[in-house]
Amino acid sequence: MTNNLDLKKKDLFENKPVLQAILSLAIPSIIGQLILVIYNITDTFFIGLAANNMADKALGNALVAGVTICMPVYMILSAISNLFGIGASSVISRSLGKNNPWRAKNASRFAFYACLITTLIYCLCIFIFSNPLSILLSGNKSPETSSYARSYILYCVVIFGIPTAINTLFSHLLRAQGKSKHASYGIVLGGLLNVGLDPLFMFVIMPSNPEVAAALATGIANSIALIYYIILMIIRKKDLVISIKFSKKMFTENIPGEVIKVGIPACLMTLCENISYMILDALIGSVIVVKAESDAALAGIGVAKKINMFAHSSVRGMTQGVLPIIGYNKASGNRKRMSKIVYVSGAISISIALVAMIISMIWAAPLSSIFIHENNSIAYATKFLRILCIGGPFSAVAYTVISFFQAVGKPWRSLVLALLRKGVLDIPLMFIFFSIAKIENNSIGPDLIVWATPITDIICSLVAVILFYGYVKHNGKNAPSFNKQEKLPSLEG
Numbered sequence: 001m002t003n004n005l006d007l008k009k010k011d012l013f014e015n016k017p018v019l020q021a022i023l024s025l026a027i028p029s030i031i032g033q034l035i036l037v038i039y040n041i042t043d044t045f046f047i048g049l050a051a052n053n054m055a056d057k058a059l060g061n062a063l064v065a066g067v068t069i070c071m072p073v074y075m076i077l078s079a080i081s082n083l084f085g086i087g088a089s090s091v092i093s094r095s096l097g098k099n100n101p102w103r104a105k106n107a108s109r110f111a112f113y114a115c116l117i118t119t120l121i122y123c124l125c126i127f128i129f130s131n132p133l134s135i136l137l138s139g140n141k142s143p144e145t146s147s148y149a150r151s152y153i154l155y156c157v158v159i160f161g162i163p164t165a166i167n168t169l170f171s172h173l174l175r176a177q178g179k180s181k182h183a184s185y186g187i188v189l190g191g192l193l194n195v196g197l198d199p200l201f202m203f204v205i206m207p208s209n210p211e212v213a214a215a216l217a218t219g220i221a222n223s224i225a226l227i228y229y230i231i232l233m234i235i236r237k238k239d240l241v242i243s244i245k246f247s248k249k250m251f252t253e254n255i256p257g258e259v260i261k262v263g264i265p266a267c268l269m270t271l272c273e274n275i276s277y278m279i280l281d282a283l284i285g286s287v288i289v290v291k292a293e294s295d296a297a298l299a300g301i302g303v304a305k306k307i308n309m310f311a312h313s314s315v316r317g318m319t320q321g322v323l324p325i326i327g328y329n330k331a332s333g334n335r336k337r338m339s340k341i342v343y344v345s346g347a348i349s350i351s352i353a354l355v356a357m358i359i360s361m362i363w364a365a366p367l368s369s370i371f372i373h374e375n376n377s378i379a380y381a382t383k384f385l386r387i388l389c390i391g392g393p394f395s396a397v398a399y400t401v402i403s404f405f406q407a408v409g410k411p412w413r414s415l416v417l418a419l420l421r422k423g424v425l426d427i428p429l430m431f432i433f434f435s436i437a438k439i440e441n442n443s444i445g446p447d448l449i450v451w452a453t454p455i456t457d458i459i460c461s462l463v464a465v466i467l468f469y470g471y472v473k474h475n476g477k478n479a480p481s482f483n484k485q486e487k488l489p490s491l492e493g
């Protein structure tokens with residue numbers, strides 16, 4: 001964010017009715033998040049169709065399970081992109097605000113090479129440990145599931161990991177310079193291509209290897225989106241500070257330290273969330289003794305998590321969209337408007353989550369059957385989705401408070417809440433419930449493990465409310481106001 005907002009944006013931040021201002025900022029962000037979800041579940045939809053065409057339905061379950069359990073490994077690429085992309089975005093926006101485009105350019109250079117090297121190391125590690133990793137993700141029960149998972153990981157993550165990570169990185173860097181439309185165009189392009197290429201590869205070009213076909217379609221879509229960004233940067237070279245030309249100056253002015261310091265919280269949030277998902281998959285696969293049942297349960301939890309992503313992504317889009325306006329009004333001293341924005345956006349987020357919860361409760365089975373077609377896996381997906389969706393309204397509260405702390409320059413409080421939600425509470429609970437299920441040797445073991453997620457959401461929302469009202473009570477009346485002519489504080493903290 002620069003020091004001086006243009007008049008239109010200034011009017012939006014200061015004078016527009018609160019609801020109108022919220023919707024103006026949040027709707028594009030929500031759409032972007034939903035596109036990412038659609039992008040993510042496309043493979044699952046077409047993999048489900050491919051599995052339904054198999055004569056052996058148990059093998060079809062293994063196919064769906066093998067692809068869906070790879071999601072955390074794939075999403076760690078996003079954690080790497082967030083580390084350097086969000087960190088560099090902060091440095092770029094603040095450098096431009098100080099009329100220092102060369103520092104901004106060097107920050108983009110450091111982010112590019114750091115992301116490239118880190119992703120390369122990650123992809124090499126995944127390649128080396130792909131076999132034990134796929135066995136671990138499948139719960140060490142199904143060789144078919146682990147085989148499908150290994151193939152998908154090798155093509156989607158190892159071969160196309162670098163273009164996938166750099167693609168996301170460039171979208172962050174473009175938004176940092178105010179080119180949000182161009183960043184969105186790349187996301188939309190990748191999503192549409194993935195939707196189009198999946199059926200082409202899976203049912204026409206490579207029908208005998210649907211997991212490889214799905215991975216190739218996703219990787220190629222990401223690569224073409226990356227080519228779009230590269231062409232854009234070449235065409236708009238004079239208008240952009242983004243550069244990938246190597247320069248020793250990218251290590252000066254504390255650029256690496258600032259990029260990493262700001263990016264670590266965002267990276268850890270994504271990383272811990274996906275580690276949590278990997279452990280959930282592994283425990284569910286391990287708690288069921290019968291291999292066919294284990295495959296069906298893994299297919300079910302994979303589908304349930306992806307359907308549940310719609311509500312979570314909508315809420316994330318809302319909180320990310322209103323973050324700048326909350327920070328602006330905090331900095332300008334307009335506490336009343338800031339409070340209205342927080343409460344109204346929070347109410348909208350909770351309402352979205354409640355509607356999604358009701359829909360998931362009532363239509364869990366038909367929603368699940370869109371992606372999978374075997375009765376046992378549908379039954380598991382239905383049960384798991386009804387459990388997971390309970391946490392939606394509570395996680396909406398947590399997301400609202402997390403975003404608020406980011407906006408007012410308290411990123412480490414938001415990080416504490418994020419880690420509390422994914423990592424600190426839910427993983428120990430999963431292992432406790434897993435131990436109980438193994439001791440009791442009962443059939444509710446998978447359900448019990450899944451319950452760790454909504455229970456954690458409830459606890460985290462309570463902690464979030466306590467921290468929020470503690471902050472308001474301590475700072476609401478006594479926090480210093482900023483003169484509007486002064487430099488606004490960084491929203492990233």
